[in-house]
Amino acid sequence: MAKWGQGDLRWIVEDREDGTNVNNWHWTKRDATRWSQGKLRDLLVGIVVENEAGHVEISELKQVEGQASCSSCKGKLIFFYEWNIRLSWIGNVKESGAKHKGLIETLNLSEENEVDDTEVNVSKKKGDVDILKDLIKTAGTARVREALGDYLKALKTEFTMEMILPTKAMASQEPTAERKLSENTLQVCPLGPWGGGKIPTVALYMTELFDATTEQLYSVFTVKDLVQKFSKSPAVLEAEKGGKFLMFDGNITGEYTELVIDKKIIMKWRYRNCPEERYATVALSFVPTPGQTELQLDGTGVPVCKEESMKFCWQKQHFEEIKGLLQLTQP
Template identity: 75%
Template structure:
């Protein structure tokens, strides 16, 4: 396996203008929905417009409130943003304004003019933040992937803001490799399995504090937080499947690790399959498993035998 950047033809996608997903590239996905709701609320709520006729303010994501200066009458209206895309000029974004029954056309006109301009300005700030603030810590490993489709549609219904931001891949294409390692341990299947699932034993071989919830969906943290993840499946004394990552990997990117415990005469063979390792972290990941896990576990087993 060639190192990243050495021109291995298997990674020819590095030179493709369209960034086509070949050779089993891996997408890291992040759902922008929750973040988008908070960011839009931060940017839109509180926007105010005023002229000689009246004053309007976006009081909630779902509505605008206004007051007519001459009469003091108060009115409420709605805003709808049918679609918003970073592919189009934000100044072309459609902003629809409607009001509830009653007078208040002068306030509606105020929103359509001054209000629309301010809303579009806020939406422009949102799109900038989507590509910078939201993606902070995520790595763009190729030259080809420099512009990304960040189409996020919003519909402001009468009673709620529906931010429809599907879990799109925000420009993070990570070339990955799969590792397969086997190691023999002079111990029983039961004991080796427990070393990966019992907190005290994990702390002994890792020589550091650990957090361990050895159950399906349980979290774990090892080596002072440098290794974190989640147990996906545990078949007692047979198999463990985990979501697994190193701290210095791209944010929210996990490999899938499967540990198979195979009994052998007087020993146990551990078969490790690790899929989704970033190419640039291949050697570090091998070192982590071979040196920091396997060798340290063997040392712990020897010490246990000597003290028995």
């Protein structure tokens, strides 16, 4: 056993101010769920197939259920994804002009199955003949699987561009390549009104459903008394553009940059132990759903070293506490 202070440096985890995961040794994880939902919509909606009998187009992504993430450790990437997708299609028969519509469902798109083995089910909601249904079952299914393959390629390349940073070995072997990679992976993280510095950052995407109206949920983030109730601590709140806020005994500070009543809040947001004076940008969107409100959180400029702590803060200290407060205030 190595003496104290003489162990392998790879096992020493330091809270580096620049957020660097040295030599990609330590475990990091990024949630790819929201990114994946947008990418799947872009790739699937608008697909067109036709032949001499008719014309069919995928018109809407009706539902996408599941999750995706990417983890890195020791320079290796590990992917998890599991999706069930429902699409709408519309079409017309060329000879008669008859219009038809239906659904396409893909089940169990996951890392356990090949894309070509993904189950694709086609159903018809309107129209009596099967000409268009047959078209979408054959050519349409092939195009859907092709788009799903494109999604997986993007997940493993486009989404992961910032997860593997240059190592010392890379620096000694390929200095030019390392310099180019660094320029692409180190984004500018805002330093308040005083300018910026380059540190590794990631985007953070989270969604949560609340049993409340958009008005009620918006108030929880903008009314001082409600903020103090769910945070169980004193708060300073100036809910207007340029207004400052301080919560959780000063552990969270920031500034409102945009407020659209009952719809959106954008703010500069900082957790106390983030790199000094560096703020992430957090956008909260309040989306009405039947009987509930979906809160969509889009965060950018989040230092890599603080991604997990920021996610924990929002899930445990915000979302769960707010749900408890809403239950107490329901009539």
